[in-house]
Amino acid sequence: SYDLTQPPSVSVSPGHTATITCSGDALGERYVSWLQQKPGQSPVTVIYHDSKRPSGIPERFSGSSSGNTATLTISGTQTLDEADYFCQAWDISTGVFGGGTKLTVL
Amino acid sequence: QVRLQESGPGLVKASQTLSLTCTVSGGGFTSGESYYNWVRRPAGKGLEWIGRIYSGGSTLYHPSVESRATMSIDTSKNQFSLRLTSVTAADTAVYFCARVRLPEDYFDYWGPGILVTVSS
Numbered sequence: 283s284y285d286l287t288q289p290p291s292v293s294v295s296p297g298h299t300a301t302i303t304c305s306g307d308a309l310g311e312r313y314v315s316w317l318q319q320k321p322g323q324s325p326v327t328v329i330y331h332d333s334k335r336p337s338g339i340p341e342r343f344s345g346s347s348s349g350n351t352a353t354l355t356i357s358g359t360q361t362l363d364e365a366d367y368f369c370q371a372w373d374i375s376t377g378v379f380g381g382g383t384k385l386t387v388l
Numbered sequence: 389q390v391r392l393q394e395s396g397p398g399l400v401k402a403s404q405t406l407s408l409t410c411t412v413s414g415g416g417f418t419s420g421e422s423y424y425n426w427v428r429r430p431a432g433k434g435l436e437w438i439g440r441i442y443s444g445g446s447t448l449y450h451p452s453v454e455s456r457a458t459m460s461i462d463t464s465k466n467q468f469s470l471r472l473t474s475v476t477a478a479d480t481a482v483y484f485c486a487r488v489r490l491p492e493d494y495f496d497y498w499g500p501g502i503l504v505t506v507s508s
Contacts, residue, residue, distance in 0.1 A: 283451065315494045317435070324484060324501055325427075325435065330494035368435050372493060375448055377425065377437030 284373035286380035293386045300356040302383045304369030307350060314352040315370045316345055317379075318363075325368065329354060361387050390414035392485050392499035400479075402508050406472040410485030410499055417466045418443040421490050426459065426470045428481035429501075436481070440488070441468055480506045 286306045294300040304314065316329040327336055329345035332352060342357045356363055364387045369380040396408035408426070416422060426438040439449035441459040449457045453472065461468040472479060482501040489496040 313493065317495065319429075319435075324498035325486075325495065326498075327494050327496065330492055334492075336494070336496065366434075370435075370495075376450060377427075377440070379435040379437060382434040 284371070284376075284378050286369050286371060286378055288367075288369060288380040288383045290381070291384045291386065293388065294356075294359045296361055296387055297358055300359045300363070300385055300387075302354045302356075302367050302369075302385065304352040304354075304380050305350050306371065306378075309350050309352055309371065310348045312371045312373075314345070314347050316343075316352075316354045317368045317370060318365045319368065320365045328367075356385075359385075359387055363387055390416065390487065390497045392487060392497055394483060394485050394499045394502040396502060396504070398503055399505050399507055400475055402476055402506055403474055406475050406479060406504055406506075407469065408483055408485075408502065408504070409467050409469045412466045412468075412487070418463050422487050422496075423490065424461070424468045425486045425488060425495070427484045427486055429484070430478070430481040438470065438472075438483075475506045477506050477508065480504065 313331045317325040318328050319325040328339050328343045332347040333345045344355045366382045368382045391413045393411050400406045423442045425440040428436050441447045447459045456473045458471045484501045485499045486495050487497040
């Protein structure tokens with residue numbers, strides 16, 4: 283099975299830049315999405331196709347992907363960005379999620 | 389505005405069958421511009437993709453549940469369903485139904501989720 287690996291946790295100070303990575307074999311050859319999930323809420327896609335933002339997602343969210351690693355960057359991180367973040371890709375049409383990264387803003 | 393809503397029992401006994409339904413409103417259910425998924429999140433763990441179904445009925449399941457999962461769709465009711473047989477405590481989770489938008493292939497709408505607990 284195809285695996286995506288994320289760091290369990292990332293901490294950032296308000297106003298600073300948060301970077302969350304996702305690694306997998308030849309990940310750069312697949313499209314990666316990033317989903318944000320806050321406690322008690324449903325996930326929300328903040329990035330799709332490696333670097334595109336759905337309508338309504340703030341510009342401070344950006345993404346990139348190359349080689350075996352995809353990266354989610356949150357510029358000027360706000361306290362409301364504190365959440366779990368999951369990378370996601372399709373492996374022969376089967377959905378795969380990374381293990382998730384808990385972003386703490388303090 | 390598209391809305392998804394899960395429904396079903398919140399408590400299932402071990403070894404029995406979990407059955408959930410997702411009702412989709414807001415249009416586009418059979419447009420062919422999307423397909424529908426079940427995703428779950430066990431407490432303290434990450435998201436797990438269970439499977440997907442197209443409006444025409446074709447399905448695909450994650451290998452970890454393939455032998456126990458069945459998804460179906462009722463286009464007359466704008467609903468799709470999940471049956472998971474022989475459940476164990478490991479199947480206790482919040483279950484979400486979610487839509488994937490085509491051709492971009494990303495999750496654009498989710499239901500609020502339903503907690504299903506498997507009891508012994």
